[in-house]
Amino acid sequence: MADDYPKACVTDALIAPEDLAPSNIIGTPNGPDHLALRKDAFWPNGKRLKVRFLNGTTFLQDKVKYFAQTWEKYANIDFQFVASGDAEIRVAFKWNNDGGSWSYLGTDNLLISKANPTMNYGWFDENTRDEEFSRTVTHEFGHALGCIHEHQSPAGTIKWNEAKVIADLKASNGWDAAKTRQQVINKYQAAQTTNSQFDRNSIMCYFFPADWTLDGQGTPDNRVLSETDKAFIGKMYPFRTHDAGKFRIAEAREWYPPVALNSRVIQFDPTYFEAPKLVLGLNEVDMDAKANIRIKVHTDPIDKRSGEDFKLNIDSWSDSALYGGGATWLEFAAHETDFQGKSSSTQVRPSNMTLTHPPVGVFDTLTQRTIDQVPAADSAGVRRDVKTFAFPPGTYSAPPNVVVWLKALDLAKGANWRVRALARNVTASSFELAIETWADTRVFSAAASWVAYPQGRDGVCSGVVNSLDYRAWYPPASDNGGKVKFPAAYDKEPKVFAALSHLDVDSARNLRIKGFVDAVDSGGFAWHANAWADTVLYSAGLNWIAFG
Known part of the structure; x- marks a missing residue:
């Protein structure tokens, strides 16, 4: 570790959505000294963060890639390393001869000129041992996720020998007492952070000597994520x-x-x-x-x-x-701000329109009619219950994607079971959720849940699949399915979730239907909507969403 970098302790506590004091990042001449943090220092959960190297050998870059991705095992964050173009995190080695290692915190990376690094490694070379790459890279990428210094966490238990700390940092870094208190000794207020119990074994805790404390309790030389690190970052992302x-x-x-x-x-x-x-x-x-x-x-x-x-x-x-x-x-x-919006108590809206905060919700037909009422049929013979949901003002600049799942059914026996749920007339400000039936089916009631998310959301895509897309409703078929190709390939296997949004089943036999996905890889997945035994399945469909 560079001589001018204090052997101080840093955090597994993450920035909470509160006003924060100036950053306690240890600064170097070209680093983020006295950085002020905003309320939204967290990245959106599931964010795909682009990382670009501004210099460095292939050997150094590969080491940083390897140890940075340790966080991905425990946090819903994806570091995507790119060779060119815009990147939220820009990594340099000895930038302008800077011998310190540092990183900006969380979304404050976005404030930095695109020509400059947001992270620097000042002492790496071809002879650096893996233990040092592990300790320093994992630590700095923890800062990039929003981590602050552990010793300034409200949960900190360090009893500082203030005179010794001030004297040592004046000698090594030229800091006066005020700067040492700001960077090392002073704690954040509890309202400013979300934190775990103080963890001396955290990767975010650098070694400091026993004589910096009154009780002789220094910190160990931590090189990997502690169990507390893993659990805590998993809660935050x-x-x-x-x-x-x-x-x-x-x-x-x-x-x-x-x-x-x-x-x-x-x-x-x-x-x-x-x-x-x-x-x-x-x-x-x-x-x-x-x-x-x-x-x-x-x-x-x-x-x-x-x-x-x-x-x-x-x-x-x-x-x-x-x-x-x-x-x-x-x-x-x-x-999770990407699935939330700004609430408003003053928006004027029709009486049948629900203002939602955040944009997830449920439509139950029983909130609009009783089971003995039947919606009028349109010219095509379709009867539908419709609810309009308004998004909080300013949530979306373009029509979002909306995923709809059936969650409750009350269908009369004696007529085929036909029902579907879908989003329609989607705009940047609202959409209609429709639950439909046709022919002689009687829907006493039904309910559907939904979630909306913005177009272009990193790592998220969705869609609708239906047997009617490749065959007619008759003759019936027990096995239905196909292959879905993602609009853009993921760099790792995503998680895909699906549920029923459409079914048409003969009422003369038991209703048996199962929808699921399998064979998931970075490029797509297989979907299935199957019946079994003597069930007669005319058509079926699923709504799916993938996170990666």
């Missing part, structure tokens, strides 16, 4: 779904006898700091044809402060016989 992302009744019981109420407690791993938002959809139904098709997927009320678990339910009611079923869900952390 959580993966979309920490469980399998789906639940099947068959995992909890045998298909016979049928059971009306079915549930499972889903543990968030790692946990969230507050309850995330959930989007739910049915992906499997196995019900007896002798009674109405009544099924819904829902959760018990989630404590707003709880980020540990939730209870997922797949239920039926009355005389309906539920043999099996399945559900898919999405998790969105409370601070």
Whole structure:
């Protein structure tokens, strides 16, 4: 480590959406000294961050790539290394003969001129050992994710020998007492940070000597992520779904006898700091044809402060016989700004329009009509329930993408089960969610959940697949599916989630349908919407979304 870089401790505490004091990055002549941080220092969760090298040998660049990507195993962030063009993170080696190693924090990288680095390594060369690459690269990319100095975390327990620290840093760095207090000794207020318990083993904690403290407790020479690092960064940049992302009744019981109420407690791993938002959809139904098709997927009320678990339910009611079923869900952390918008209490809107904050939601036909009411048919014989959802003003500059999943059905027996849910008339300010049926089908009620996200969102794409895209509804077929190619290939295997948005099944036999995806790779996946036994499936479709 360079002589002018103090052996000080830095953080696994991340910037919270509060006003922050000046940065405590240790500065060098060309580094980010006294940087002021904004409220939005977090990158959006799932962000694909472009990283470009401004100089350096292939050997040095490859080492940085390797150790930087350690964070990707535990945080929903993707470092994409590019050879040219714009990049949020620009890496240099000994830039203008700068012998220090440093990085700007989080989204403050965006404030820096594109001609200048946002990260510098001042002492790497062809003889540097892997232990030093691991310690320094992992540490600096932690800063790039928004990490501040551990010793200035509100949870810090260091008892500084202030006279010794001030004297040593004056001798080594030429700092006066005020600068040493700002950079090393002073703590952040609790309201300014989100932090774990103080962790001396954190990769974000550099070595400092025992005689800098009154109790002789220095820090170890940390070279890899600690268990606290892994857990904490996972909470701040959580993966979309920490469980399998789906639940099947068959995992909890045998298909016979049928059971009306079915549930499972889903543990968030790692946990969230507050309850995330959930989007739910049915992906499997196995019900007896002798009674109405009544099924819904829902959760018990989630404590707003709880980020540990939730209870997922797949239920039926009355005389309906539920043999099996399945559900898919999405998790969105409370601070994920790309799936949030600005609320407004003054917007004037029609009485049938719901203003949503954030843009995830549910439409249940029972909020608009009773089960004995039937929507009028249009000229094509389609009957639809429609709800208009308004996005918070300023959320989108162009029509967003909207994913819609069926989450509850109450369909009359004796007529074929035909229902579909879709987003239509999507604009930058609103969209219509329609739940439709046709012919002699009777939809007593139905519900659909939805999520909207902006076009061009890094690492996210979605779409609709349907058997009607490649065959007519008749004759029926039990096996339906195909291959989906992503609009642009991912640089690693993404996570793909799908649920039912369309079904047309003969009511003379039990309703058995299962929608799922498999064979996922960086270029696409295979989808399936299948029936089994004697079920007659005329058509089926899924709405899918991929995160990578």
